[in-house]
Amino acid sequence: LTDSHSSHCHQLEKAGILNKTKVSDNGKKLRKNWSQSWTVLHDGILTFHKDPKFAPSGPSNKSNQIIPEFTVELRGATLARASKDKSSKKNVLELKTRHGSEYLIQYDTDSIITDWEKIILDTIKQIDHD
Numbered sequence: 001l002t003d004s005h006s007s008h009c010h011q012l013e014k015a016g017i018l019n020k021t022k023v024s025d026n027g028k029k030l031r032k033n034w035s036q037s038w039t040v041l042h043d044g045i046l047t048f049h050k051d052p053k054f055a056p057s058g059p060s061n062k063s064n065q066i067i068p069e070f071t072v073e074l075r076g077a078t079l080a081r082a083s084k085d086k087s088s089k090k091n092v093l094e095l096k097t098r099h100g101s102e103y104l105i106q107y108d109t110d111s112i113i114t115d116w117e118k119i120i121l122d123t124i125k126q127i128d129h130d
């Protein structure tokens with residue numbers, strides 16, 4: 001075998017619209033603030049972008065159309081289905097970073113959440129083996 005298993009070889013990537021809220025910052029509980037995000041998984045990092053479409057105001061030009069809001073490093077993170085007491089919404093995932101920040105990720109369409117769940121879990125597993 002050649003050196004074909006470098007870290008970039010099996011990179012998992014995905015992007016789409018999800019609802020998300022941060023619920024804890026380094027162990028400190030935060031008030032929920034659900035909003036829709038353009039969400040990108042790339043290089044073991046999950047980035048939630050503010051979509052100005054859903055922002056209260058502000059000009060939209062090419063340079064500020066997609067603004068990173070949260071960047072979550074998946075190395076050492078855990079992902080599970082959120083228990084009922086975490087949210088009244090359906091299809092909620094709970095993402096905990098190794099630094100103790102927590103996010104809820106949600107979408108009404110089952111298959112969309114199932115796909116994200118799968119790829120995030122695969123990414124976490126894969127990073128652990130690097």
Ligand code: I3S
Pocket residue numbers: 031032033034086087088089
């Ligand atoms: O866990 P909570 O406090 O029931 O979360 C709800 C609140 O964040 C609520 O906003 P207010 O803090 O302004 O009441 C949101 O509108 C709800 O969506 C939150 O609950 P769900 O069950 O949707 O995650």
